[in-house]
Amino acid sequence: xxxxxxxxDRCLFTFRCSRVVSVQQATxxxxxxxxxxxxxxxxxxxxxxRAAESPVLSCARRQTRSLAAMGTAEAPATATEAQIIDGxxxxxxxxxEIALEAAxxxxxxxxxxxxxxxLVGSRGDSATYVRSxxxxxxxVGIESFGRELPEDVSEEELLKVVQDxxxxxxxxxxLVQLPLPKHINEQRILDAISxxxxxxxxxxxxxxxxxxxxxxxxxTSCTPKGCLELLRRYNxxxxxxxxxxxxxxxxxxxxxxxLLQAEDATVTVVHSKTKDAQALCAEADILIAAIGKAEMVxxxxxxxxxxxxxxxxxxxxxxxxxSGYRLVGDVAFREVKEKAxxxxxxxxxxxxxxxxxxxxxxxxxxxxxxxxxxxGPSS
Amino acid sequence: xxxxxxxxDRCLFTFRCSRVVSVQQATxxxxxxxxxxxxxxxxxxxxxxRAAESPVLSCARRQTRSLAAMGTAEAPATATEAQIIDGxxxxxxxxxEIALEAAxxxxxxxxxxxxxxxLVGSRGDSATYVRSxxxxxxxVGIESFGRELPEDVSEEELLKVVQDxxxxxxxxxxLVQLPLPKHINEQRILDAISxxxxxxxxxxxxxxxxxxxxxxxxxTSCTPKGCLELLRRYNxxxxxxxxxxxxxxxxxxxxxxxLLQAEDATVTVVHSKTKDAQALCAEADILIAAIGKAEMVxxxxxxxxxxxxxxxxxxxxxxxxxSGYRLVGDVAFREVKEKAxxxxxxxxxxxxxxxxxxxxxxxxxxxxxxxxxxxGPSS
Numbered sequence: 163x164x165x166x167x168x169x170x171d172r173c174l175f176t177f178r179c180s181r182v183v184s185v186q187q188a189t190x191x192x193x194x195x196x197x198x199x200x201x202x203x204x205x206x207x208x209x210x211x212r213a214a215e216s217p218v219l220s221c222a223r224r225q226t227r228s229l230a231a232m233g234t235a236e237a238p239a240t241a242t243e244a245q246i247i248d249g250x251x252x253x254x255x256x257x258x259e260i261a262l263e264a265a266x267x268x269x270x271x272x273x274x275x276x277x278x279x280x281l282v283g284s285r286g287d288s289a290t291y292v293r294s295x296x297x298x299x300x301x302v303g304i305e306s307f308g309r310e311l312p313e314d315v316s317e318e319e320l321l322k323v324v325q326d327x328x329x330x331x332x333x334x335x336x337l338v339q340l341p342l343p344k345h346i347n348e349q350r351i352l353d354a355i356s357x358x359x360x361x362x363x364x365x366x367x368x369x370x371x372x373x374x375x376x377x378x379x380x381x382t383s384c385t386p387k388g389c390l391e392l393l394r395r396y397n398x399x400x401x402x403x404x405x406x407x408x409x410x411x412x413x414x415x416x417x418x419x420x421l422l423q424a425e426d427a428t429v430t431v432v433h434s435k436t437k438d439a440q441a442l443c444a445e446a447d448i449l450i451a452a453i454g455k456a457e458m459v460x461x462x463x464x465x466x467x468x469x470x471x472x473x474x475x476x477x478x479x480x481x482x483x484x485s486g487y488r489l490v491g492d493v494a495f496r497e498v499k500e501k502a503x504x505x506x507x508x509x510x511x512x513x514x515x516x517x518x519x520x521x522x523x524x525x526x527x528x529x530x531x532x533x534x535x536x537x538g539p540s541s
Numbered sequence: 542x543x544x545x546x547x548x549x550d551r552c553l554f555t556f557r558c559s560r561v562v563s564v565q566q567a568t569x570x571x572x573x574x575x576x577x578x579x580x581x582x583x584x585x586x587x588x589x590x591r592a593a594e595s596p597v598l599s600c601a602r603r604q605t606r607s608l609a610a611m612g613t614a615e616a617p618a619t620a621t622e623a624q625i626i627d628g629x630x631x632x633x634x635x636x637x638e639i640a641l642e643a644a645x646x647x648x649x650x651x652x653x654x655x656x657x658x659x660l661v662g663s664r665g666d667s668a669t670y671v672r673s674x675x676x677x678x679x680x681v682g683i684e685s686f687g688r689e690l691p692e693d694v695s696e697e698e699l700l701k702v703v704q705d706x707x708x709x710x711x712x713x714x715x716l717v718q719l720p721l722p723k724h725i726n727e728q729r730i731l732d733a734i735s736x737x738x739x740x741x742x743x744x745x746x747x748x749x750x751x752x753x754x755x756x757x758x759x760x761t762s763c764t765p766k767g768c769l770e771l772l773r774r775y776n777x778x779x780x781x782x783x784x785x786x787x788x789x790x791x792x793x794x795x796x797x798x799x800l801l802q803a804e805d806a807t808v809t810v811v812h813s814k815t816k817d818a819q820a821l822c823a824e825a826d827i828l829i830a831a832i833g834k835a836e837m838v839x840x841x842x843x844x845x846x847x848x849x850x851x852x853x854x855x856x857x858x859x860x861x862x863x864s865g866y867r868l869v870g871d872v873a874f875r876e877v878k879e880k881a882x883x884x885x886x887x888x889x890x891x892x893x894x895x896x897x898x899x900x901x902x903x904x905x906x907x908x909x910x911x912x913x914x915x916x917g918p919s920s
Contacts, residue, residue, distance in 0.1 A: 430808065
């Protein structure tokens with residue numbers, strides 16, 4: 163049964179990853195016979211309710227499309243639109259793996275992975291994120307810990323909370339929800355998180371280890387890791403490709419540039435001071451948009467067939483919505499999807515992957531911490 | 542007298558930084574009236590014997606060349622060859638500043654800056670570097686400490702040496718000469734160096750702080766820092782320019798890319814897996830060659846007027862030399878200097894700057910450590 167599920171799972175992915183591209187436009191060429199790369203977990207399993215709708219049809223389609231997707235003369239290919247990279251579906255699949263891993267941790271060490279989330283103040287968006295994180299933890303069997311501190315909490319009090327979680331054997335990951343109020347030195351708080359529990363990967367030691375060849379960070383920041391995971395799961399080739407990262411933030415642009423370079427892409431970081439950002443982006447085989455400007459990336463910013471990963475989530479006024487706004491990415495989705503080879507939607511692209519990578523980091527971290535504790539202090 | 546020396550010093554630099562460039566070829570435009578940016582030291586002084594040869598002539602030339610250098614119609618400019626960025630001269634000037642700073646440290650805290658260099662084994666090149674470092678320290682008034690350990694020293698013994706220097710109040714900078722023998726875990730040794738004394742800037746925490754916006758590393762690696770210092774002292778504009786870094790090593794390529802980006806350049810890192818490295822390099826306003834391949838960068842790799850910083854030092858056979866070889870850079874100097882706007886020679890370019898930046902790091906570090914000690918443990 164497990165084998166059958168695995169096969170169906172892979173077929174579904176393969177179908178989703180195969181598409182019809184014109185020979186001229188094809189930056190990437192797919193082999194539709196090739197299944198997606200192995201999942202991180204040693205156990206791969208299951209389909210979400212949505213994914214399970216028609217795996218057999220998917221397999222059949224895969225076969226009938228195979229020639230066309232190769233762009234052979236027998237089946238001349240015509241470009242239609244980009245393959246949508248489905249972050250929601252991918253997240254669902256990965257969360258199933260994580261649930262299995264979390265259960266395995268509990269069974270092996272008698273303790274579930276534990277994540278502590280610290281929220282300061284009452285920002286609505288932060289509170290929403292924290293709630294989603296707690297729910298996501300519960301869904302995969304990670305135990306949630308948390309503290310909600312008033313806006314005027316002192317730096318020392320907050321530091322004490324972090325230090326207590328550092329010393330707490332039930333907590334394997336600590337996340338301090340950013341931004342913090344202005345009277346608090348954010349760097350001091352983040353640096354105080356034990357390296358072993360820095361599930362957000364924002365500690366300079368982890369960033370340094372990410373930047374340096376021959377080193378591995380204990381944790382890689384969740385959004386950048388999610389971007390790479392999407393590229394990998396959709397078989398987008400990275401090595402030797404031109405990648406442009408639009409934005410140079412500490413939490414997305416900079417680390418994602420290092421991750422792409424570690425996979426042998428040739429990376430250019432484009433930012434607010436770049437002249438002719440449009441022309442540079444249009445040279446990219448892989449374009450990561452993380453600049454926080456609503457629909458800044460138009461079709462003429464994109465190379466035909468490129469893979470476009472949209473990290474932006476920008477609210478724009480929309481009277482048709484109850485809230486009065488809707489979320490859009492940094493990419494003008496409608497026009498770019500006519501030109502790109504792959505594209506992530508907003509919402510439903512990178513967003514769901516961020517929390518999923520946090521859950522993954524936490525589970526892997528718990529395993530590492532608990533194994534170390536079992537091996538004893540000399541290890 | 543001091544003022545007169547300062548003026549001569551600045552005139553000399555100004556002359557060296559002004560050149561005749563054609564309007565088409567001018568990637569950078571100079572204002573020959575503009576003196577080089579202020580030196581780091583609050584006191585700027587002195588000329589080396591070489592620099593003092595003809596400062597008056599330099600000043601006169603500066604004035605006569607000013608119109609031509611502006612590329613006006615009255616004095617149509619024609620391209621000749623690149624301005625040579627003289628790392629030796631620049632080093633001499635900076636070392637004079639450092640000597641003053643070191644003397645000020647000794648006078649203020651009753652202790653000279655101290656640098657400990659640890660050498661393992663008997664590699665000829667390493668021993669040569671260590672000797673040059675010791676001599677350079679003596680010249681500027683930095684006290685040298687050092688240990689020479691046998692090739693078969695154990696990792697624990699080496700670690701103990703580092704820890705002893707960490708605890709030694711007379712030592713403000715620790716440098717472990719690389720590479721280490723294979724039986725020693727290099728990462729473990731480098732990570733053991735106290736962050737406060739990591740004058741080489743190779744600790745992941747320092748690299749992470751370099752990579753992250755809004756942070757400053759305690760120390761920046763010496764060769765990358767030297768490259769930036771040369772660009773700054775020769776008034777090469779960086780902000781908004783396209784920079785290509787050829788090579789992605791931990792000690793040059795990666796940190797220099799971060800330094801350039803911190804100055805608002807748009808940076809592309811080109812490496813062994815890059816397709817069409819030549820075309821990418823030819824787009825660069827600033828090209829940093831640090832790939833370790835003798836004369837790989839030919840004229841057609843360089844944009845007219847670009848600033849080319851050559852970090853390579855590659856031995857090539859040369860029967861005319863006693864040693865049987867000579868050192869060349871990663872850049873084909875002769876042909877590239879006909880096309881570039883600026884170029885560093887090898888030797889005499891980046892090389893001398895590396896040790897100079899080490900001396901600067903050590904002196905600044907000593908000041909920081911001694912000030913902290915004076916302020917007391919609560920600081």
